Amino acid sequence: MPHRNNPEEEEYFARLDAEKKAALRKRLNVEHAAQAAEERKERHFMHCGKCGGPMAPKLFKGVEVDVCGDCGAVLLDPGELEQLAGEESHGLENLAAFFGLSKDD
Numbered sequence: 001m002p003h004r005n006n007p008e009e010e011e012y013f014a015r016l017d018a019e020k021k022a023a024l025r026k027r028l029n030v031e032h033a034a035q036a037a038e039e040r041k042e043r044h045f046m047h048c049g050k051c052g053g054p055m056a057p058k059l060f061k062g063v064e065v066d067v068c069g070d071c072g073a074v075l076l077d078p079g080e081l082e083q084l085a086g087e088e089s090h091g092l093e094n095l096a097a098f099f100g101l102s103k104d105d
């Protein structure tokens with residue numbers, strides 16, 4: 001480590017060091033979040049959110065929904081609720097909009 005006496009120089013290098021550390025910390029946080037999301041997806045993919053049982057795709061009224069083999073819970077992908085509700089059921093569309101499942105998103 002070179003010896004420095006100039007306070008402005010010291011301040012400059014300290015600031016540079018802090019900025020580098022902050023950038024590295026930010027990058028590691030982003031990488032960690034992405035890795036955690038990947039692990040979470042791997043752990044829960046096609047598993048029931050209620051009982052943890054295996055989900056299997058099943059055709060229902062022309063829509064492929066995922067059904068839990070253990071408890072029978074049904075998982076719908078975005079847009080599938082509207083597909084199943086059809087044109088005549090505005091109540092369900094309103095319900096879908098309420099839950100943020102609108103196709104307009």
Ligand SMILES: [Zn+2]
Pocket residue numbers: 048049050051052053068069070071072073
């Ligand atoms: Zn289940």
